[in-house]
Amino acid sequence: MAAALSALVATHAAGALKDENLLLxxxxxxxxxxQAHHDNFALTEMVPEGQxxxxxxxxxxxxxxxxxHMTFDQYRTDMVNRWQDACDDAQSYSLSSGTENGYDYEWWLQTCQFKDDTRKPEFTWFKMIRGNDAVYVVQKAxxxxxxxxxxxxxxxxxxKIQVCDTRLENRACPMR
Structure with a gap:
């Protein structure tokens, strides 16, 4: 699983997805x-070219x-607390929740503003999906x-961000 995201683009293009996958x-x-991989955790950060x-x-x-087995509330509460500690004004807004391709998800927006104009604000959308094999969090900031x-x-x-599983017919991954 540690290389799941980095391999996803290549395997998806080749149509060779296996087991549970994040479609990103x-x-x-x-x-x-x-990119970083530690034990059962993988992190990937992507930026536009030139950044x-x-x-x-x-x-x-x-x-x-x-x-x-982290819950939505556990993750979101942790993020809200971190932002409240780091920002002069931190807000969190629920946008959507439900089920996509058989997996529960939550989607929310967090904002971080500073009184000091030299510090950049941050507007981040979070989408968290609870899979059977992993919990997936995608942030666009x-x-x-x-x-x-x-x-x-x-x-x-x-x-477009979803989870699929080649082992489960009702949560099948797209074929190429």
Missing amino acids: PVPKYYKVGY TVENWTEMITTQIYSGS FHFQPTKEESVELSKYMK
């Missing part, structure tokens, strides 16, 4: 800026917690307030 479209002109994970305006972060058009495109993108 990589936006055009994005590149992997950082880095240290200096970005947009970023997609994916976290995979293999074997985890902006260091600026997205326009209405950018928010609409982001909503379309987040709906």
